[in-house]
Amino acid sequence: MTKTIDVARGDQIVAAARRWIGTPYRHQASRIRVGADCLGLVRGVFEEVMGRAPERPEPYAADWAEYCGEERLLDAARAHCGDPLDFPEAIPGDILVFRWRDHSSAKHAGILSAPRRFIHAYEQAGVIESPLTPGWARRVVGVFRFPEE
Numbered sequence: 001m002t003k004t005i006d007v008a009r010g011d012q013i014v015a016a017a018r019r020w021i022g023t024p025y026r027h028q029a030s031r032i033r034v035g036a037d038c039l040g041l042v043r044g045v046f047e048e049v050m051g052r053a054p055e056r057p058e059p060y061a062a063d064w065a066e067y068c069g070e071e072r073l074l075d076a077a078r079a080h081c082g083d084p085l086d087f088p089e090a091i092p093g094d095i096l097v098f099r100w101r102d103h104s105s106a107k108h109a110g111i112l113s114a115p116r117r118f119i120h121a122y123e124q125a126g127v128i129e130s131p132l133t134p135g136w137a138r139r140v141v142g143v144f145r146f147p148e149e
Contacts, residue, residue, distance in 0.1 A: 009049075010093030013146060016048045017041070017111040017119040023127040038109045039073070041121045042095055045111060046080070049146060054080050073097055073106045074142050081144035090143045096132075097142035106141050 019032060026035025030044045047053040054076070077097055078084065090096070090112050098108040110120030113129055118136070121127040130136070 005091055007091070009146070010091050013045060013049055013093035013111060014113045014119075016045045017113060018129070020044060020121075020127045021119065021129060023121070025121055025123045025126045027123075036121050036127055038121045041119070041127055042109050042111065046146065069105065071105055073109060077109070077142055077144045081147055084142040084144055087137070087140050087143055091145075093146065095142075095144040095146070096140050097144070098136070098139040099141045100139060108139075112143075 020036060020041055023031075023033050023036050023041075025037060026040075027037050028040065029035035029037060030040030032044055036044060043054055074084075074097055077095060081095065084097075085094070092112050092114055094112045096110050096112055096118055097106045098110075099106040100108070108120065108122070110118040110130075112132070113119050116132045117129055118132050119127065119129045
C-alpha cells in the first residue's frame with residue numbers, strides 16, 4: 001500500500017530527529033538533550049512534528065520484548081501511523097521498527113534519515129545517526145509513515 005510521499009515533510013521529520021543527536025540514553029525517557037530511549041526519540045519527534053504527543057506508554061522493563069509475547073511496538077506504530085509500508089517504499093522521515101530475532105517481539109525503533117542511514121537511541125551511545133547496514137536492514141519488520149497533519 002503506497003502512502004503519499006511528501007519530501008518536504010520527510011525533511012522536517014529528519015531535521016527534528018537530528019536535533020536529538022547527542023541526547024544521552026535514558027530508559028523510558030523522552031526529553032531532548034536530557035535523555036531518551038528509542039521509543040522516547042520517536043515519541044519526541046512525533047510530538048514536535050504532529051503538535052501532539054502519542055499516549056504515554058505504561059512503564060516497561062528494558063527486556064520487556066523478550067517476555068511479553070506481544071507486538072506492542074508494532075501495534076502502537078500501526079495505531080498512530082496506519083498500516084506498515086514495504087521496506088523498499090521507505091523514504092527519509094519514516095519510522096523503522098526492528099526485530100532482533102525471529103519469533104521474538106519487535107523491540108527497537110528509529111527514523112530513516114537518508115536512503116541508507118537512520119537515527120536511533122541505544123544504551124551504548126545515546127541518540128546517534130548510524131549507517132543502515134545490511135545487518136540492520138534485515139531486521140526491519142515495519143516501516144511507518146507519519147500521519148498527515
